Amino acid sequence: MSLRFYNTLARAEEEFLPLDPEGRRVRLYCCGPTVYDYAHIGNFRTFVFEDLLRRHLEASGFEVLHVMNVTDVEDKIIRAVRESGETLQGLTRRYEKAFSEDMETLGCLRPQVMPRATEHVAEIIAFIQRLERNGFAYQAADGSVYFSIEKFPSYGRLARLDRSQLKPGARVSQDEHSREAYGDFALWKAHTERDGSIFWESPWGRGRPGWHIECSCMSMKHLGESFDFHCGGEDLVFPHHEDEIAQSEAATGRPFVRFWLHSAHLMVNGQKMSKSAGNFFTLRDLLARGYTGRELRYALISVHYRLPLNFTMEHLDATRQTLRRLDPWVERLGERASAADGGARPEWSGALWRAFHESLDADLNISEALGHLFEAVRASNRQMDDHRLAGAEATGLLSDWRKIERALGLSVGHLEEAPPDEVIALARERDAARKGRDWEHADELRAAIRAKGWVVQDLPGGHKLTRL
Ligand SMILES: [Zn+2]
Structure with a gap:
């Protein structure tokens, strides 16, 4: 079956084929956290969905390059700096660290690149100059530089805006605003008194980058001018992603992103969970109530990403009860698998994994995928009750379960299996091959590691091995 995703740009499901001519590498950009406070569980719904997408792409044999930006300068951050008296760096690094810890608690794979906005200011300035040269940007009387949406006729395509509402010359300097109030948006914000000591020098005077331009600049720097996936929560469709498309395509003249995927809100009593509504839980609030990262991950992942999820205790x-049905089943299968009683029927060999994986191929249809899993749990429990499950069948089911556990990221908080020595040796040999720039041999070794059931991930200064 082909891999399909619901593309917000088309408002339809479309078949996924990577832009990589070799069909192997997939490039994924996810809008990351704004680090001025702890992220709430509604934010994490999006990050966990993106992690499920990445894991499914990897389980489908793709090599995923995953980039997530860190917004460390922005209106709300500047306010928090002003109120706390901390430095910009002190405050943002503290919450960035907390964010990484929370992602780990939730079993999310770390993106290979997490660029910070404040470390890309020179590149952002060059990007805005490119837009100026192409005739899309201008400096207004307030000193800020704006993108002229009149010059970009397809502005509004992602959010389906009514362009007849456009008032030429209208400008919005806030990063977040409603669909009704759209106009030219800020690329570079001129320094004001409220910004205090937070500014950079630029050809347009002191100021700082807008939020939208940071994502265009950093995604294209790390993933190229056109890439496969761009994800975020549905509230980012407008204005953030609309503006990113305008900036990027006006700069390059090329299509920016192939697939736009957006997750639905997390609801509390029929209302969107948000900081401004005050109806939010942080991950830490819920851990303090005795829930585990694994339980919270499962709760967030088990409802399809495009359906609103009503969050209640x-x-x-x-969720806790559901997971309590899985753990004894796995234990029981383990005991049964050790029985050397021959007589295996092929019923379970790989069928569960195939059905589970194919469900996820259809726009990550998690409900159907979990349905296959729990049907297998019921049926095999019954067979074990009646002493009808052969040892080899239990082994087959266990191996399917390990792949499912990996795809769902549910091993978090459970003891991770240590890689065997031969896999460690292959990974070390691959590190050496990469050092010597022998990419072909490194790729062969990656395949050899994979054939042994492990995935090698490159990290700065080494590698990480995880069970396939
Ligand atoms: Zn973004």
Whole structure:
């Protein structure tokens, strides 16, 4: 079956084929956290969905390059700096660290690149100059530089804006604003008194980058001018992603992103969970109530990403019960698998994994995928009750379960299996090959590691091995 995703740009499901001519590498950009406070569980719904997408792409044999930016200068951050008296760097690094810890608690794979906005200011300035040269940017009387949406006729395509509402010359300097109030948006914000000592020198005077331009600049720097996936919560469709498309395509004249994927909100009593509504839980609040990262991950992942998820303590308790059915099943299979009783029927060999994986191929249809899993749990438990499950069948089911556990990221908080020596040796040999720039041999070794059931991930200064 082909891999399909719902593309917000087309408002339809489309077949996914990577832009890489070799069909192997997939480039994924996810809008990251704004680091001025702890992220809430509604934010993490999006990050966990993106992690599921990445894991499914990897399980489908693609090599995923995953980039997530860190917004470390922005209106809300500047306010927090002013109120706390901390330095910009002190405050943002503290919350960035907390964010990484929370992502780890939730079992999310770390993106290979996490660029910070403040470390790309020179590149952002060059990007805005490119837009100026192409005739899309201008400096207004307030000293800020704006993008002229009149010059970009397809502005509004992603959010389906009514361009007849456009008032030429209208400008918005806030990063976040409503669909009704759209106009030219800020690329570079002139320094004001409220910004205090937070500014950079630029050809347009002192100021700082807008939020939208940072994502265009950093995604294209790390993933190229056109790439496969751009993801975020549905509230980012407008204005953030609309503006990113305008900036990027006006700069390059090329299509920016192939697939736009957006996750639905997390709801509390029918209202969107948000900082401004005050109805939010941080991950830490819920850990303090005794829930585990694994339970929270499952609760966030088990409802399809495009459906609103109503977040209640009852939902979390139901999740706990569900996981409590899985763990004894896995234990029981382990005991059964050690029985050397021959007589295996092929019924379970790989069928569960195939059905689970194919469900996820259809725009990550998690409900159907989990349905296959729990059907297998019921049926095989019954067979074990009746002493009808052969040892080899239990082994087959266990191997399927390990792949599913990996795809769902559910091993978090469970003891991770240590890689065998031969896999460690292959990974070390691959590090040496990469050092010697022998990419072909490095790729062969990656395949050899994969054939042994492990995935090698390159990290700065080494590698990480995880179970396939
Ligand atoms: Zn972004």
